[in-house]
Amino acid sequence: MERILIVEDDIIMGGGIKLFLESKGYEAVLSENLSQAEKMLESTFSLILLDINLPDGSGYDFCREIRKQCLTPVIFLTANDTEENMIKGFQLGCDDYISKPFSVELLYQRIAAVLRRSGQKQSGERFEYRNLSVDFARMQAAVSGSPVRLSATEYRLLELLIRNKGQVLTRQQILEKIWDCDGNFIDENTLNVHIRRLRQKIENDPKNPQFIITVFGIGYTFGE
């Protein structure tokens, strides 16, 4: 079942969207402000509909917050849709940007289009590969059954690599995803360091990694 989080302070609007999405077979959760929405992020959603003008802050900031934690697709909903703002939204990594007023049917189609693309990710909550297992919901990893303490950055790095298992991620891509939107302010070497620490914690033989593979001149990849 696809779970959708709606962050919208206009209760009429938010409630309407919630009912409509439920009628389409989604599970919809409504949050009227950011502090409430922040708590919601504990659980996982397939997609987040995010209003921009909220009583206790900006949707943009919340989107940044989301991206630090996970890769859940985000669609912005907004009334004031200057082009500048739309571009800003996309730069924050959103997946679509819908201006009010919009028809519910179109909203539905756009949601469906985004889910179509993002829904095909690695399964849901757990990941297993050789003697490594990761519980995405709990943000915990275990090697041969015994749990491993990962820091937040290490975990995010691992999750990013696993979710793109089989694909080579360039250093630039990783920097952009894990650190800010343009990871140019961060020393490239920092990535090496975190990779190293991650390897030391999860690899059986950190000198000959089986999980996190270096692709010289490009970046890293998970798995053979």
Next chain:
Amino acid sequence: MERILIVEDDIIMGGGIKLFLESKGYEAVLSENLSQAEKMLESTFSLILLDINLPDGSGYDFCREIRKQCLTPVIFLTANDTEENMIKGFQLGCDDYISKPFSVELLYQRIAAVLRRSGQKQSGERFEYRNLSVDFARMQAAVSGSPVRLSATEYRLLELLIRNKGQVLTRQQILEKIWDCDGNFIDENTLNVHIRRLRQKIENDPKNPQFIITVFGIGYTFGE
């Protein structure tokens, strides 16, 4: 390298988009009508920008055609954007729908957003020829099933040749594409060396190459 197919009969518009996308680092191919575009589908693209009103048919039909063949993301570009049409587009499985006039910057951001999502899953983009297979997503090549370690330059060279399979690339063209400068700063022989290395790694008999064929006096080509 992301390859984008633009299907647009207005040459001014199409050419402008092509140039803009190229300036953003994409490889853009322009097709002015459907019959031409249909042939283009032989090769693979990361994304297709599709105008709806075309001289020899409707973009909707072409989108249906595309979906029969593959899952390449499609973004519709159109002037007559009744909501009904947009919904129709999404039902055909498109990924976004942009109304003219639009700013190029916004186009860029929406393209980036779609590619961001679609890039994650596609372990799909593969190339097979005799006993050679190349996985573009993983940036990996394999001969008779066993993977081959290619350096970044070697891989880019191979990808370039494969993406232009059947046509001869002059040394000059290759130098420009791989060493993006005018290719004059680089010793011509360097290309020979990389070609050799690549052959040693992927050819069954490097002395009698089957994949990377020398066209004496011109350059190289992939395949017979």
Next chain:
DNA sequence: TTCATTTGGCGCAAATCTCCCACAAATTGT
């Protein structure tokens, strides 16, 4: 505060790739 943990940075070593040189082999035109 103090202590522990996380995070990011620096410098050097090791690994690896890129590129060039000189010469050999192949191809083409006459």
Next chain:
DNA sequence: ACAATTTGTGGGAGATTTGCGCCAAATGAA
């Protein structure tokens, strides 16, 4: 067949990339 041009080969210097140890600044909890 011969000379001129183009392409292939082996080796090696130099540059780039990555790994690693150590340290300092932030962060957070007791």
